[in-house]
Amino acid sequence: MKVVNLVVEVLLVSIKMTPKQKHNFYKILQFIVLWVVFGQLYALVEYGLLGDSGTYPTTQNIYDPSDSFLFVFAGTLVLGAIVGLIETFGFNGFFKNRSFGIKILLKSLLYLVLIVLFLVILSFISTASYFNTSLLDEQVISSVFRFVLNPTFITIVIYIGVMFIITLFFAEIRNNLGMFVFANFVRGKYHKPRVEERIFMFMDMKSSTTIAENLGHIRYYELLNRYYSDMSDAIINTYGEIYQYVGDEVIITWPLENGLKNNNCIRCFYEIKLAIENKSEKYMDDFGLIPKFKAAIHCGKVTSGEVGKLKKEIVFSGDVLNTTSRIQECCNQYDAELLISDDLKEYLPLKKALKIEHLGLLTLKGKQNSIGINRVDLV
Known part of the structure; x- marks a missing residue:
């Protein structure tokens, strides 16, 4: 698995994909891998059923094991790529507000048409290739019709239909958990507790209580949903990971190296701010306000691992989270949009475009040592 990941990373670096393109590439790649695996199975x-018999017993069509593996591989590779592309760029908006089960059901029904068309086309190509003739040759057409009208064809459609349901189910689970969390669960990265250095950003919407009272429960939920959705690209572009949504607060995290590179953890805040500003008119039209927010960023060692029996979850524990939350509470006190700790400041390759103002020491309850905090502004 590590070798495959390394090869993929080298490929992505060599063709210089943006973080968003890499994110989409991995989503499509997951569909391709699942389809190829199911196809080869x-x-x-x-092959286990037919062996060297040379023909399909129900249709009497020629069976060649090597051709079968090759055409199934090519077919599932193409179909997996098509489904991945549609899922990544096509259906997401249309099914956005559908429930989990309805979404899978409707997508499966729509894909059923694609299944039948694809199988018929693949059958034409493989049969014409075997007989070394044109696609519309009478012998090819006759063979394909025998295949389509045979129960074997229905069996294949059902099998591929199950493949659709399974791959779409995994895709929805991945979307609900988050790509990084899902990948870590699959790899078992946090099956045993581990200590790692991470950066955390706690970001909180300003005046959320007043906004919720004015909008009402349903409209406030719609605002939060839009707000979290609009910050997605900024988080992806800076290699961030969503750790938790806590009401109107979102916690974003980075492995230390990813968060420091190109000031990603700082850039994330300002890219989110820009994304919201670019849609300010839409927010005013729909909600009568533009969301404002404040944030704090801190880094340190955390213990991470899977917890829970009835519901598994990857949890980060350590003083760094409590400290980040306390720093974020100081934003109002210092009239600051963004505060960072001294610990983070020492690591960051800060640029001239950023103005850093040291605000003093923050004493935390239950701790002997204070922590320095800094206001960050764009010059």
Whole structure:
């Protein structure tokens, strides 16, 4: 797995993809891998049943194991890529407000048409290739019709339909958990507790209580949903990971190296701010306000691991989270949009575009040592 990840990373670096393009590439790649695996499993079962018989018993069409594996591989590779592209760039907006089960059901029904068309086209190509003739040759057409009208075809459609349901189910689970959390669960990265250095940003919407009272529960939920959605690209572009949504607060985290590179943790805040500002007219039209927010960023060692029995979750624990939360509470006191700790400041390759003002020491309850805090502003 590590070798595959390394090869993929080298490929992405060599073609210089943006973080958003890499994010989309991984989403599409997951569909391709799942489809190819399921396809080769089908070809393997088929070979186990037919072996060297040379023909399909129900249709009497020629069966060649090497051709079967090759065409199934090529077909599932293409189909996986098509489904991945549609899921990444096509259906997301249309099914955004659908429930989990309805979303999978509707997508599966829509894909059913694609399944049948794809299988018929693939059958034409493979049969024409075997007979070394044109796609519309009478012998090819006759063979394909025997295949389509045979129960074997229905069996294949059902199998691929199950593949659709499973891959779409995994895709929805991944979207609900988050790509990084899902990948870490699959790899078992946090199956055992581990200590790592991370950066955390606690970001909180200003005047959220007043806004909620004015908008009402449903409209306030719609505002939060829009607000969190609009910050997604900024988080992806700076290699951030969503750790938790806590009401109107979002906690974003980075492995130390990713968060420091190009000041990603700082850039994330200002890219989110720019994203919201660019849609300010839409927010005013729909909600009569433009969301404002404040944030704090701090770094340090945390213990991370899977917890829970009835519900598994990856949890970070350590003083760094409590400290970041306390620093964020000081934003109002210093009339600051963004505060960072001295610990983080020492690591960051700060640029001239940023103005850093040291505000003093923050004494935390239950701790002997104070921590320095700094206001960050764009010059």
